[in-house]
Amino acid sequence: MKPTLALFAGDPAGIGPELVAKLLADDAAPRAADILLVGARVSVEDGMRAAGARFAYERGEAVRAPAAVRVVDWNRVDESGFARGEVAAQNGAYMLAGLALGVDLVRRGIADALCFAPLNKAALRAGGMRHADELHYFCELLDFTGPCVEFNVLDTLWTSRVTSHVPLKDVSALITRENVAEGVALLTRGLVASGVASPRIAVCGLNPHNGDGGAFGREEIDTIGPGVELARSRGFPADGPFPADTAFVRAMRKDGQGYDGVLTMYHDQGQIAMKLMGFERGVTVPGGLPIPIATPAHGTAYDIAGKGVANAGAITNAFALACRMGAARAAAAALA
Secondary structure, eight states: OOOEEEEEOOOTTTTHHHHHHHHHHSTHHHHHOEEEEESOHHHHHHHHHHHTOOOOOEESOOSSOSSSEEEEOOOOSOTTOOOTTOOOHHHHHHHHHHHHHHHHHHHTTSOSEEEEOOOOHHHHHHTTOOSSSHHHHHHHHHTOOSOOEEEEEETTEEEEESOOSSOGGGHHHHOOHHHHHHHHHHHHHHHHHTTOSSOOEEEEOSSGGGGTTTTTOSHIIIIIHHHHHHHHHTTOOOEEEEOHHHHHHHHTOSSSOOOSEEEESSHHHHHHHHHHHHTTTOEEEEETSSSOEEEESSOOOGGGTTSSOOOOHHHHHHHHHHHHHHHHHHHHHHHO
């Protein structure tokens, strides 16, 4: 089933518009999905000029139209456009409106999934965002109060975390049996939604050497291990906890004993490993939400914006993953 994707071009001051131009100039993307490109036409055209790549598009929200790409321009900017490479409230307000429109297209069933190009959090806050990150902005837009988390995806390996954007000194207190079990469940469901029928999950410890039997901390004994057992009892199999410095070695094994997902205890425990393995290929998925969303794991790269040298690997992977999740969602809806 060919899905319909809402594709938002991201921060107009960064590399997002040119990444989208490179993505859509390749015939593979329009063959994979019907595309509703959310973005002011001035930003879309600027991205094509910067990338040195053009794609054909029409304007409007109609689905299954002859054009594979339709630009949904909600007229949020005048013809002067945006300053490139700068944090600005105008850009932040534009991004918030673009994300809201993309979410609305999926929520109304006009699109099956949302993919968006990189954002700048400082600009989002300058533009009026009151949340710590876009994940919680999505929760507000969707009126969603259930558990959610950020997944990071590199090729076939997914990671999630028990704690996220919090100070490192607060991490230990936030690791509970319930939070570990919930983390395993969210990661499992995310992998299943992406097409992995029976995901294998590895869970990291917190302390050096996995606590070395309690010598360097008891979190593995008192909370993480019991959390893994609680997840298993709920039907979400997982292994661990494993020492964090070898967990990714285990996960990447090619002998059939590797893992599809790794649950880490804090932000950088997984992010450093994933970005070292493939900074320009990684994808971020806001997990647990009622609609599928994907975005590149890297940022807006203001320093190279407009130069046409930005690598489109991550946006290509994010688009492909959004297509898979969107097609699965559409198929499930057709059977309901």
